[in-house]
Amino acid sequence: MKKVAILGGTGNIGEGLARRICLGEKFDVEIGSRGAEKAAEAAAGVCTCLIEHNCTCTTCTGGTNADVCEADILILSLPFERIESTIETIGKDCFENKIVVSLINPMIRNPQEKYFLPDAPEEGSAALAIRKMLPESAKLVCAFNNVAANKWMLLDEELDYTVAVCGDDEDAKKEVMELVASVSKLQPLDAGPLAMSKVIEGITPLVITIAMRNKLKDVGVYFK
Numbered sequence: 001m002k003k004v005a006i007l008g009g010t011g012n013i014g015e016g017l018a019r020r021i022c023l024g025e026k027f028d029v030e031i032g033s034r035g036a037e038k039a040a041e042a043a044a045g046v047c048t049c050l051i052e053h054n055c056t057c058t059t060c061t062g063g064t065n066a067d068v069c070e071a072d073i074l075i076l077s078l079p080f081e082r083i084e085s086t087i088e089t090i091g092k093d094c095f096e097n098k099i100v101v102s103l104i105n106p107m108i109r110n111p112q113e114k115y116f117l118p119d120a121p122e123e124g125s126a127a128l129a130i131r132k133m134l135p136e137s138a139k140l141v142c143a144f145n146n147v148a149a150n151k152w153m154l155l156d157e158e159l160d161y162t163v164a165v166c167g168d169d170e171d172a173k174k175e176v177m178e179l180v181a182s183v184s185k186l187q188p189l190d191a192g193p194l195a196m197s198k199v200i201e202g203i204t205p206l207v208i209t210i211a212m213r214n215k216l217k218d219v220g221v222y223f224k
C-alpha cells in the first residue's frame with residue numbers, strides 16, 4: 001500500500017485527515033510532528049478510533065516530520081507561516097521527487113464585522129509561494145482546501161463534497177485525485193494548473209463567512 005505522511009498531523013485538520021484516509025483503507029498513514037512522542041500519541045489515538053469503527057486493515061504510525069518524509073505523498077497540514085521553517089528544519093532534499101499536497105488557506109479575520117478574507121502572499125497563493133520553497137523535482141498539488149474543518153473528525157458522518165484539485169504535474173494530480181477519492185464520499189475534480197490555487201484558497205474564507213453570518217453548520221462546496 002502507498003504511504004501518506006501528514007506533516008503537522010497532530011493539528012485540527014491533520015488528525016481528522018489521518019482518520020479519514022485510514023478508514024478508506026487504500027493508503028497507510030504516518031503522522032508527522034516536531035515531537036516524535038506527540039506524533040506517536042496522535043497515531044495511537046487514530047488507531048483506537050479506527051478500531052472502534054471496525055477498521056483494522058490500515059496502519060497509522062507517527063514520527064518527527066523528518067522521519068515520515070520517506071512516504072510517497074506528503075501532505076502539508078500546517079499554518080502557512082510555519083511552512084518555510086518546517087521545510088528548512090526537515091531539509092529540502094527530503095522533498096526531492098515527492099508528491100506534496102497543500103491544503104493551506106492563508107486568511108485574516110475581521111472580528112468586528114464578522115468576515116474572513118484571503119491573505120495570500122505576494123506570489124498570489126500559499127501554494128505558489130510553497131512551490132518556490134521546494135526543490136524543482138517536487139510535485140506540488142492543492143487538494144482538500146475547502147472541506148469543512150469540523151467534519152474531518154466525525155467518522156460517523158460522510159464527507160459528501162467535491163474537491164478541487166490543481167497542480168502542474170498531471171501524473172501527480174491524478175495520484176492525489178485517487179487519494180481524495182479514497183476518503184468518504186469526496187469527489188475529486190481536476191481544477192487545472194497550480195495557478196488555480198489563487199482561487200481555490202480564496203473559497204474557504206468565503207465559506208466560513210457564509211457559515212458564520214447565516215448560522216449554518218458544515219458549509220461546503222459542491223460543484224455540479
Ligand SMILES: NC(=O)c1ccc[n+]([C@@H]2O[C@H](COP(=O)([O-])OP(=O)(O)OC[C@H]3O[C@@H](n4cnc5c(N)ncnc54)[C@H](OP(=O)(O)O)[C@@H]3O)[C@@H](O)[C@H]2O)c1
Nearest residue numbers: 008010011012013033034077078079080082104105145149
Ligand atoms: N480550519 C479550516 O477550515 C481549514 C480547512 C482547510 C484547510 N485548512 C488549512 O489546514 C492547515 C492546518 O490547519 P490546522 O488548523 O490543522 O493547524 P494547527 O492545528 O494550528 O497546526 C497544525 C500543526 O502545526 C504544527 N505547528 C504549530 N506551530 C508550529 C511551528 N512554529 N513550527 C512548526 N510546526 C508548527 C503543530 O504540530 P506539532 O506541534 O505536532 O509539531 C500543529 O499541530 C492550515 O494551513 C489551514 O489553512 C484549514
